[in-house]
Amino acid sequence: MNIFINDIPLVIKKQSEKVYKHKYDLVLNPDDEFTSKDLVGDVLVRDAGPLFIDRLLRLMEVKKLKKLKSLTMLVKKKKYITLHLKDQFKIAKAAGGLVVKDDQVLMIYRLGKWDLPKGKLKSDEDTALGAVREVEEETNIKLELGQKLPSTWHSYAYKGNKMLKKTSWYVMKCIDDNLMKPQAEEYIEEVRWMSPQEALAKLEDSYASIALVMRHYLSNIAGKPAAKEAPAAGK
Numbered sequence: 001m002n003i004f005i006n007d008i009p010l011v012i013k014k015q016s017e018k019v020y021k022h023k024y025d026l027v028l029n030p031d032d033e034f035t036s037k038d039l040v041g042d043v044l045v046r047d048a049g050p051l052f053i054d055r056l057l058r059l060m061e062v063k064k065l066k067k068l069k070s071l072t073m074l075v076k077k078k079k080y081i082t083l084h085l086k087d088q089f090k091i092a093k094a095a096g097g098l099v100v101k102d103d104q105v106l107m108i109y110r111l112g113k114w115d116l117p118k119g120k121l122k123s124d125e126d127t128a129l130g131a132v133r134e135v136e137e138e139t140n141i142k143l144e145l146g147q148k149l150p151s152t153w154h155s156y157a158y159k160g161n162k163m164l165k166k167t168s169w170y171v172m173k174c175i176d177d178n179l180m181k182p183q184a185e186e187y188i189e190e191v192r193w194m195s196p197q198e199a200l201a202k203l204e205d206s207y208a209s210i211a212l213v214m215r216h217y218l219s220n221i222a223g224k225p226a227a228k229e230a231p232a233a234g235k
Contacts, residue, residue, distance in 0.1 A: 001082060003164075004154040004209045005060045011072040012081055019044065019074065036063040039071075048073040050084050057088060061155075061162075089155065089164035093121045095131035096167055098149060098217050099141065101174040105199050105214070108138065108182065109190040114202040116210055118167055119186070127168045135172060138183045139191050146171035150216055152209040169213050171221060196222065 003010040013019065021027055025041030028034060030052045036059055045052065053073065059065075075081040096118020099106035107114050119134035121127065132143055149169035156163050182188035194202065196218050203211040 002150055002152045002209065002212055003085070004152065004207070005057065005071075006065070006155065007208050008060065008065060008068055009070040009208055009212075011070065012078055012085070013072060013074055014078045015047065015074045015076055017074070019072070024072070036065060039065050040067040042070045043068065043072070045071070045073045048075050048081070050081065053081065053085060054088070057085075086164060089162045092163055092165040093127075094118055094165055094167045095121055095127050095134060095169070097131050097135040097143070097170050097172040098213060099135060099139070099143065099172045099174055100146075100222075101177065101193060103222075104193040104195060105217070106139065106141075106174070107192055107194055107199060107202060108188050109192070110186070110188045112205075114206045114210070116169075116213065117188075117191075118169075128170060131168060131170050132172065138186055138188055139177075140179050140181045140183070141174055141191075142176040144173040144175050146173055147221070149213055149221075152212060154207075154209050167209070171217065 001012065003012070021044065023042065024044040026038065026043045028043065028045045030045070030047055030049060039059075045056075048056075056071070060068075060071075073081070096116050098116055106117070108117050109115070117135040117138040118131075119138065121130040121134075125133075128145055132145055135141070136143055147170065149171060151166055151168050153164055153166050156165065180191055182191045199214055200218070203214060206214075
């Protein structure tokens with residue numbers, strides 16, 4: 001589960017999983033005293049329980065922790081902690097795609113950030129079909145559905161509610177881009193084909209969740225034989 005709280009990666013691991021403390025800038029225990037100013041770089045929390053996680057969530061929501069790169073929590077019961085975390089939010093569902101054409105990838109420019117096309121799913125809409133619908137609407141490109149990518153979860157506030165949006169991602173092949181254009185109603189200013197090197201450079205002006213999806217594709221899928229098409233029932 002790839003969770004991003006205010007665009008900061010939150011990683012939950014079992015205590016039995018191997019971690020290397022020297023890779024972290026700060027290692028905390030639940031009883032340690034700390035302030036938001038101490039949360040700098042990559043932070044590891046050992047033996048994190050529900051109360052400690054609630055405290056950190058409140059801190060991440062109230063403070064702009066610009067110097068915090070990532071937060072990793074080692075927990076005894078990963079499934080329980082994950083459910084506890086989700087209970088703090090209202091859940092929304094979205095889907096989108098990483099569109100490819102030959103050796104290029106597609107990115108959109110929206111609200112001052114480079115992004116991937118995506119959107120909210122309709123009630124009871126098939127996830128994979130909804131992903132294609134959203135990407136075609138935002139780019140005016142005809143697409144063929146490909147394999148699934150890692151899903152991402154990110155938090156945001158909406159009408160006084162704390163929201164956690166799950167976005168399901170898919171690789172999509174461009175079939176026809178002759179009429180490609182940005183969907184202005186969704187505040188998209190530009191739709192652009194990029195080389196992998198150009199896309200990686202644009203990630204500096206993107207979101208952490210988008211960087212995860214793009215890097216996963218470029219590292220694990222790009223240039224390799226195509227996988228089987230994702231099943232239609234992708235919920």
